[in-house]
Amino acid sequence: MRWDAKFEAVVRANVPVLGAAQPLEPEDSLYDLGLDSMGTIQLLLELEDTFGVTFPDEVLKPETFATPGALWQVVHELDPSLA
Amino acid sequence: MPPLTQKVAALADELVPVLAGYAADVDREARFPVESMNAIRESDLMGLLVPERYGGLGGDLGALGDVAGRLAAGCLSTAMIWTMHCQQVDTIARYGTPGLRDALLPRIAGGEVYVASVTTEQGKGGHLLTASAPLVPRGDRLAFDRVAPVVTGGLHADGYLITMREHEEAQPQRVSLVYAERDQVSVTQLGGWHALGMRGTESVPLRIAGEVPATQLVGEPGGFRTAAVESFVPAGHIGWVACWLGAARGAFADLVAVLRSGNRPATVDPRSDLVAERLARARMSLELVSAYLGRVVEDVDRARADGTSLEPAATQIHLNLLKVIGAELTYDAIERLVTLVGMRLGYLTGAQVPLERHLRDLRSASLNYANDRLLVATGTLAWLDRAIDLA
Numbered sequence: 001m002r003w004d005a006k007f008e009a010v011v012r013a014n015v016p017v018l019g020a021a022q023p024l025e026p027e028d029s030l031y032d033l034g035l036d037s038m039g040t041i042q043l044l045l046e047l048e049d050t051f052g053v054t055f056p057d058e059v060l061k062p063e064t065f066a067t068p069g070a071l072w073q074v075v076h077e078l079d080p081s082l083a
Numbered sequence: 084m085p086p087l088t089q090k091v092a093a094l095a096d097e098l099v100p101v102l103a104g105y106a107a108d109v110d111r112e113a114r115f116p117v118e119s120m121n122a123i124r125e126s127d128l129m130g131l132l133v134p135e136r137y138g139g140l141g142g143d144l145g146a147l148g149d150v151a152g153r154l155a156a157g158c159l160s161t162a163m164i165w166t167m168h169c170q171q172v173d174t175i176a177r178y179g180t181p182g183l184r185d186a187l188l189p190r191i192a193g194g195e196v197y198v199a200s201v202t203t204e205q206g207k208g209g210h211l212l213t214a215s216a217p218l219v220p221r222g223d224r225l226a227f228d229r230v231a232p233v234v235t236g237g238l239h240a241d242g243y244l245i246t247m248r249e250h251e252e253a254q255p256q257r258v259s260l261v262y263a264e265r266d267q268v269s270v271t272q273l274g275g276w277h278a279l280g281m282r283g284t285e286s287v288p289l290r291i292a293g294e295v296p297a298t299q300l301v302g303e304p305g306g307f308r309t310a311a312v313e314s315f316v317p318a319g320h321i322g323w324v325a326c327w328l329g330a331a332r333g334a335f336a337d338l339v340a341v342l343r344s345g346n347r348p349a350t351v352d353p354r355s356d357l358v359a360e361r362l363a364r365a366r367m368s369l370e371l372v373s374a375y376l377g378r379v380v381e382d383v384d385r386a387r388a389d390g391t392s393l394e395p396a397a398t399q400i401h402l403n404l405l406k407v408i409g410a411e412l413t414y415d416a417i418e419r420l421v422t423l424v425g426m427r428l429g430y431l432t433g434a435q436v437p438l439e440r441h442l443r444d445l446r447s448a449s450l451n452y453a454n455d456r457l458l459v460a461t462g463t464l465a466w467l468d469r470a471i472d473l474a
Contacts, residue, residue: 017254031308032254038459041466060467062394 003072004082010050011068014043026069040065047071053078088146094126095153102157109160109283110440111432113276115239116283119161120197123154128165130192132173132318137188139176143384144318148325148376155326156333159444160283164197164236166322171198171244173318175262178302178310183262187242198262199240201291203233210456211316212308213255214248221294225261228292230273235286238272241265243291249305257305261295268293280443281451312394317383319452320402321376324409327448328372330441331413335369337436338420341428346435350425358423365419368412378474379405396464397472403461410448417441 008024017034018024035043043065048054055064059074076082084092101122109116123129131146133139140146147169155162172191175198176184190196207213216229227247231237242264249257273288302310342351351358379401386393393402421429421438429438 032257032305034254034256036256037463041463044466057469060396 003068003076006050007047007072007075007082008068010046011043011071014039014046024068026072027067030065030067030071035065043071047075051075051079051082084149085145087140087142088149091128091131091140091142091146091150092153094128095150098122098126098128099153099157102154102161106158106161106283107432107437107440109158111282113278113282113285115236115285116158116161116164117239119158120164120236120239123161123165124194124197127192127194129168129194129197130172130188132169132176133188133192134176137176137184138192139188140192143387144321145380145384147318148321148380151322151325152329152332155329156336158283159326159330159441160281162326162329163281163284163323166326167200167235167319168198170315170318170322171200174244174260174310174314175301177314178260179262180298180300182298183301187262196241197236197239198242198244199234199237201229201231201234201237201243201245201289203231204246205230205232207255211246211311211452212258214246214258215255217248217251217253218259218261219251220297223297224294225297225300226294227261228290230288230290232288233286234289235284237270237287237289238285243268244301245291246307253305256308258307259304260301260307260310262299262301263291263293263295267295279446280440281447282443312399313387313392317393317402320406320409321380321383323448323451324372324376324405324413327409327413327445328369328376330444331372331416332369334417334420334436334438334441335365338424338428338438341435348424348428350427351423361419361423365416365423368416368419372409372412375405375408375474382474396467397470400461400464400468401474403457403464406452407449407454407457407461410451410454414442414445414448417445 011024012018015030015033015035044055053075055074064070064074102119105116105119127140128150130139131142131150135141151162151166154165176188202211204215206215216227219226229247242262245261245263247259247261248255249259268291271290273290276285276287341347383393417438421442424438428434428436432439
């Protein structure tokens, strides 16, 4: 399942290590791409603002932010109307 | 008190006079407390966190905290060295390969091996979860060559637990942890330890280079973060705070003994409200640290026994704040006692109670993994804990 282009833009903006020409794959480790705890908060807030959703407490755990695929799954579940 | 904790408390209590006997010397000469550490090696306490099946005492972090606090009342530098050794042991016991555990843990339990921690590196200011110098694979071995600006007891270690970058192409946050025996490395001392306090920790800068079998990797390659969350950081924060609290509490006890004796300083008037208020506030600081330490230890030991992760934001917040609270309030307590007793008892060496040494030692607590870093991390995590789960 691919994702909304806005989603990828927000993720890229928050993983400084990923080069513009590098692809972002669902199973990539966001942690290895430079996402730290402060970056996680930024990413969370930007996704909530961009998609008008609120992440409930139970999904605020490391697994959610481990990969773009896992993160997109959560966003998509919060708003199934997204691509 | 659980039976094991009672037993090791008795072992610790026997050692306290030995540690106290050398504490002034060790501090004055800024030397590693060889005699005190030898006494600890001869007790079973080097293996407190070694599981029983490897010949250790199988203690939990509650036992660690209790013993650390007792030893610290004798000599804070010695207690800190021992506590950090136990922190390394906990991580090896939980994340070492079966081969490493079988070969090393019984020797640790037998008092043969003091394991020093090597996590500091130039340019990263003590940040635990990044590394620069890489591990270089050579067949089934891993080679490394690294400089560490601060290594507690590094010249007297029998083994080292070292953070390294996973390999030459890895990102800085891909940190591996590797164990090296003293005879597997060359160790070069790059400077001295010229510090205000904790002088007996002899935390000198070292260059460590060598090659070890890949089976001496502790935890997954690049995966130190997991061991840090579940073992290294909780054991560290609990152990450190227990040490600081034990030293401050010991100082308070010694001071009250002096005030009750014929040697009470004339400047301390037993009928003075000011004196009473100062004693009360110093005591208050210790009570708060003790209460918070006890709560966090209970939660962490229960989680570890249940196999529950310490990863959740609330747990991380508690563990981070434990360190900040312990560092600030134990120093606060000593500060207040020095103000109370005045210069002669509070500021001169050779006083009946070594308050000036305690003041110097406890000033290190905020700097021992900077409180600033922990507060920023905690504030960040606070965004993720909407339930506001207090300890």
